[in-house]
Amino acid sequence: MSEGSRSYAVPTTLGDSASVKWWFRFVSSAIVVFAAIVMAVALMQRHFADSRSEDELDYISDDFELSFDNYIGYGLGLRAKWIRDQVVSATTAVSQVRLRQWADMFDLDEINVVLRDGRIAVSTDDEVAAVGTMLGGPAERFMVLTNGVDALYTEPFRPGAANPGCVRKYLGVPFADGSGYVQVGSDIRHVTESFRSGAGIFMRNWTFGQGRDGFFLCAQKEGDDYRVIMSASRNETGCWAGKLLEADLGFDLDGLYDAFPPSADFHASGVNFCRRSLIVRRNGSEIALRARYIRDILIVAVLPLGPNRDVNQATTVLVVFSLLALFTAFGFLLARISASNRKLSAMRDAENRRNAEDLATAHSIQRTALPVIFPPYPRDLKMDVFARMDPARDVGGDFYDFYYVGENRLAVIVADVSGKGVPAAMFMMKAKTLLKSCVLSKNDLADAVAETNLRLCEGNETEMFVTCWVGVLDEDTGDLVYVNAGHNPPYVRHPDGSLMPVDSVSGLFLGAMDTAAYKVYRTRLAPGDLLFLYTDGVTEANNVMHEMFGESRLEEVLRGERGRGLQRFNPLAPKLAPPQDVCRFVRNAVDAFAGTAAQFDDITMLALRYRGRPEVFEITKPAATGSMPEIAAFAEGKLKDAGCPQDAKSDLLVALDEILTNVCSYSGSADVTLRVELARDPKAARFTVIDSGSAWNPLDHLDPDITLSADEREIGGLGILMVKKLMDDVSYCREDGCNKFSFRKVFG
Amino acid sequence: MDIAKVQEGPVLNIVVRGRLETATAPQLDAEVKGLPAEIMDLTFDFTDLEYVSSAGLRVILMAQKAMTARKAVFKLAGVNATVKKVLDLTGFSPLLTFV
Structure with a gap:
């Protein structure tokens, strides 16, 4: 075996091409899977973070609304109590004029004195007085004040049943003697004044969770624009720092107004606690916004989503690194298994190749031998x-x-x-x-x-x-x-x-x-x-x-x-x-x-x-046409003895006639010999005509054209054609100075 | 080989018995060469003819040519399988009339 014909290098290192290909495939599929998982995790995390942020916003906004209402109620409550203390009892006769004076003084829009049976004793509003009773109306709920408990009762701003354009808040305080209660009402239009005056104090209490960058801002409608009244955020020390929305978020109120269009009946109702939520992308960061309209005041709670997301990013990073470690470990394990598999199959291939080569060698030895x-x-x-x-x-x-x-x-x-x-x-x-x-x-x-x-x-x-x-x-x-x-x-x-x-x-x-x-x-x-x-x-x-x-x-x-x-x-x-x-x-x-x-x-x-050796007979005569009958008779006798059938015999004798004619007429030989060989297996006769004349191979000459017409035909060469066609095989050789023309026919 | 002739006016029937080969063909050839002028219908009756070699073919061809020349009829009768085979393989059959 020559060198190089049997070098079966078994790949075991990372450097060979099969190994590199394997690594490439593994790493690329690992990257794809890894990226997919990370993306899925990140998306889920962001979704949860944003939900959290929005929930927080919702909570704070709702809370704000409630507290705002409480704040207004507090003011109302103070005034209502003063009036009660003046009136002392529902049965006290107090005049409408007096009530109206007080209403003016306190910027109240309605004051009612209600008896414990629901009748209205006196009211600043003639229409209300005309109704005469609290019972049967929406204000019936205020009758709870007659159950003897010394607590005020209030309800949020509400459009009036009789007059929907009038949005009013009512508050009632009971008389100490249980004779009834005083009810005051204040229109929403007063809200903005009180809001302005109290907003600073009020908003101071509003914070987001510690560490958050969220804040409120208030803006008041002026003409077509909203002008920022104030914005507040709370840092760790608890003081509010006024920042303008533009500086903070980088967009103007027009944009905000576009984002939070009030409902159509804004101006009609005067209030629209519109709850709008929005996530806005600005300068690469995303912020969530909630808006409340209180009459012509817009209050926006703003919360950047980033911080909440940051917390969750830690989880994502954790997941990422875990996956990375997992994949790496898995990858190495697979590589080891794969390498040893390849080693084994390479050895097996080498063995098979050797066997096949051996087999091929053995076969070729056999074949050529x-x-x-x-x-x-x-x-x-x-x-x-x-x-x-x-x-x-x-x-x-x-x-x-x-x-x-x-x-x-x-x-x-x-x-x-x-x-x-x-x-x-x-x-x-x-x-x-x-x-x-x-x-x-x-x-x-x-x-x-x-x-x-x-x-x-x-x-x-x-x-x-x-x-x-x-x-x-x-x-x-x-x-x-x-x-x-x-x-x-x-x-x-x-x-x-x-x-x-x-x-x-x-x-x-x-x-x-x-x-x-x-x-x-x-x-x-x-x-x-x-x-x-x-x-x-x-x-x-x-x-x-x-x-x-x-x-x-x-x-x-x-x-x-x-x-x-x-x-x-x-x-x-x-x-x-x-x-x-x-x-x-x-x-x-x-x-x-x-x-x-x-x-x-x-x-x-x-x-x-x-097949057996054929019997051989010979006859030699002078090469003249006169000898031919005798030679033919000799041949015929041997054929008869061998049991040659008539047609084969005729064919043989015809062929003999042709050859002998040639020899006797043209060869110039003195003698002609006929050798007859009779085979037994198969039954066949071979005639060989031997003459010592000039060398002449009848087979050298072309067959005559047998398609010519009678006029064009020539006889020469016909005889050889007949011999060739009638006999099973013909051959000629020149040996020892003699022509030997041989032909054979099988007949059994 | 022996030859027998039967003539009836212009119709001549030559019966050939035995073998038509080199040794015997001259006999028949002589008959063809010496054919009377009045013969317009010549038949070679080969019923008892064993076989024919190329010498015999020559005679048959001569007879065909001679009869064609005088616009006479020339037929072969009673040709056996061996003779027919030779006539076929040498391409003579299309030139002849068989009965």
């Missing part, structure tokens, strides 16, 4: 041989071989090497080569096999063995000598389909013991017999149920009794099948038997059909 060109000796009429070796997946080491030992003697070998893989393939080469050289060099087949065994035993450290069967066939006589070294014996199949196992006592397989002895056996093949050699891959082929193909099935195939196609064509019956077909039938039968089971051993077969 065995002769695969068929038919190997096409001109040899005396026999026909075909062999095939189908390797198993794990290469075994079967081989076959055939070669001529002497002019008419053909050696045929089949062998089976133990073991698998490259060692088996190499041992197979060695055994095959050794055997051939021994068979070719030794006269006696047993000696040849013994010598082969000896040399195989030498230096056989791997302890491989080979079984083999060697036979040498004399093509002229049909004699077969053979030696068996531990191999399964072959079959001879006769033309009638009967089988004969080729018996012998088997010697020991080769490569085991150098003292092993071998014996030659003899038999004889008749023309038409087929010698079938095989290895145990055939008979030991398994199906899925672990049954073996076996000898009996093989025998059935060889007899023509088994197998698809065999029944249909019956080709192994009297019309003899060529060796290639016999091998194919056996292979097909094995495949059909094995089904889906895998082939675990090499399947090797060699089939040799012995």
